[in-house]
Amino acid sequence: MSDGHDTHHTDDDCGCSDAEATRPAGEGAVPDGGTATEAGGEFEPVDVFDGSDMDLRPGADSCYKCTSCDTSCPVAEVDDSFPGPKFQGPEQWRLKRKEDTEIDDSIMGCSNCMRCDGACPSDVPLSQMHNSARGEYVDNQMDKLSREYIRNRILANYGTLARVGSKVPRLTNAVMGNSLVQKINEKVLGITAERDFPEFADETFRSWWKRRGGPKVHSEEKRIAYFHGDYANYNTVEVAKALVRVYEEFGYEILVPDQRCSGTPMFANGMLDDARRSAKVNVENLGDAIENGYDVVASCTSCSMALRQEYPEQFDLDGTETVAANTYDALEYLLVHENVIDPIRAVDGDQLDLPDFAYHAPCHSRNQGLDRQAVELFRHLDGVDVEDVGDSCSGISGTYGWKEEKYDYSMEIGEEMFEHMEHAEGETGMTECPTCSMQMEHGTGYEINHPLEVLEKALVDTDVEV
Template sequence: MSDAETPPDTTPTPGEQGEDDFEPVEVFPESTEMDLRPGADNCYKCTSCDVSCPVAEVDDEFPGPKFQGPEQWRLKRKEDASVDDSIMSCSNCMRCDDACPSGVPLSQMHNTARGEYVDEDMDKLSREYIRNRILANYGTLAELGSMFPRLTNAIMGNSLVQQINEKVLGITAEREFPAFATQTFREWWNERGGPQVRSEDKRVAYFHGCYSNYNTPEVGKAMVRVFEEFGYEVVVPKQRCSGTPMFANGMLDDAKRAAGINAENFAGLIPEGYDIIASCTSCSMSLRQEYPELFDIDGLEDISEHTYEAMEYLRIHEDLDSALADASVSEQSFAYHAPCHARNQGLDRQAVELFRDLDGVTIEDVGDSCSGISGTYGWKEEKYDKSMQIGADMFDHMEHADGNVGMTECPTCSMQMEHGTGYDIKHPLQLLEEALV
């Protein structure tokens, strides 16, 4: 086992309410009876979840997480009713989990309800289903697009193509499609010959996710270089998408296949002393919480217990404050946004706390509002305006902050920040690389 063992932690992590609450549900049971989750009975209708919901704030037709969670389960138990189609308006930000004072597994209920609705009630030939399936499987699209990145970027950046995508598929033409890198992270990794540091004691397996591989390999490179600077052996197993966009679109069969492949490639490394590191907070949330909640696959519990966000891991196992005390960077001012999935893991202040005393850096937290894009939610034509309304508070705070460069750990939040303000966006790992490597 690595020297960087997980310290004892008696505080429940977000989504972890007790010893029995991480039991996976059977999403598509053979019987018609649905697993209602005992946690539904813990809801006493305080509406804290509804108050915290960014979608309910801007969408008068969305009934909110309390209805989508415990009330819908109770209705099914009494009347065997179908899942209400409003479940597809949930953005999967998971803020309701944080807000609930009684440990109701709201996001697990929402994920399961979306899966049942898509499986049983959605027309598989409808524009909505086809569009959602494409967005949910971005990794497949990105793998194809990255084969000819310059051509793909030219085609997807064409305004006529964007208008066709909106008319035919319902993918908004208001957003610029993210550019594919001319060299993926994995291509760079293979070209450099894999790990440059070997260690028996300090070992991590990098879960880079789709976006850092195909679109922003500079984030993955920064992660590798920073960890190697601290003496870690970094390995990069074969992997599939974490499943986050699949959960959000009710494509749970797709997510289960991806989870199985990731379990096969990562779980076996844990007994060899490797912990799992993600540079995207949605990826770490998926591996930590959603996998063990939804799927009964060998290895997922171990993966959940050994998964960390990258900077979180370094703050636990290394003295980053001392390392940065003698460091300096060129003068930079940042407007930092904490992603919802960072907040759900208790990581919302880590970048501000880490960099506020770094010589050359001014960093300002732009508030606790949701960015509004929520992965694929803000890419849907009918959700675009709502996503921008949700993000308006963040945009306003960014524009009034001293910095004109944004910072966040989430790639889709990064898209929304750039889209709403025009600012360049950095990942905290890139600043850490600049300071230490």
């Protein structure tokens, strides 16, 4: 594990209790994310007991080899060197039990789309196993000076980059959009030159929120804490603003707590220390909000996925379970708590400046069981056709499609979606995920909207009563 350690010498001031240090190797090697000696030598409680949440054995034992995960894997379908989730998960875990076997380097082929989780009929925590194996691989087997490591670290910490870049958005956009810079990025770093770097907004969502004076609606009963993530803060601020306007229309008081990246790109690149640092801040701040009566909503389905599933699966942080149980996708939460369907039925779509849409469900929304919510809601919106373009993966999977050596696979995975988008009536795309959105735009040239932007157009400042 990233922040753990495999060897114990008697003179090591490792902070491990004797109980842990003398565990049989077979037990101690379980990557649990809980063993921790942080950078500052700070000691954190460790996960030392068998059968705890982080023990992957029951998950491995639950696998009855039906191969549903393998057939759901978009990477295995195009990348012949990738042996699929069943191997990366339960099989590799079992191989590792036997002797001192290293993690197979094919783990880095996994795009962390997590479709295998949803496909498994037997609750095998496949993505948890992949995340753990990837973390272990990156920590123990990857050269920290290699181009791949440096590149992955940069991609995984996009938020840090964005924080700097967004201070001078126009300059950054000009530099990153420069084809020479793109070529250098590809040659030196291995970041594909085929894609255009996402543009930074002139003003971040957080500064807009501050300038606006925070919430315009106050309520004791209806309160949400908005987890915008990095992308809606620095790039697609219109999505974040749409969330604010829609939720205020429904009478919610909105809190925008301090937050860091959800950690999704860090998990996907095996940077579990980075993810843990982010998770700690987020769980503390969101936990405080929940204590004050707020439910957490996210507009990005990968963010909600990280908060709900990856945090409790990887980290033994205080309050993680509470945050997971009180976090929702923005549309999901509205549909549970408000009557959205009747107001949408009352909207005359032809009167609004709304196009028809080709909708793609992100893998991380699929894994939360949310892949149908947008099409099923907008069925009730007269005059606007929202067509589901099928259950394939867009292929970009966050940082995966940005890697020079993965770009072709990424586009091959995406081809089915591109084709279905071309066939769909609508010539505007719709999705909840920022990177799916990049891929959709990249493959078709369509403009891409978020369901919240459509809700905003339909329900905010219109004649319709909510």
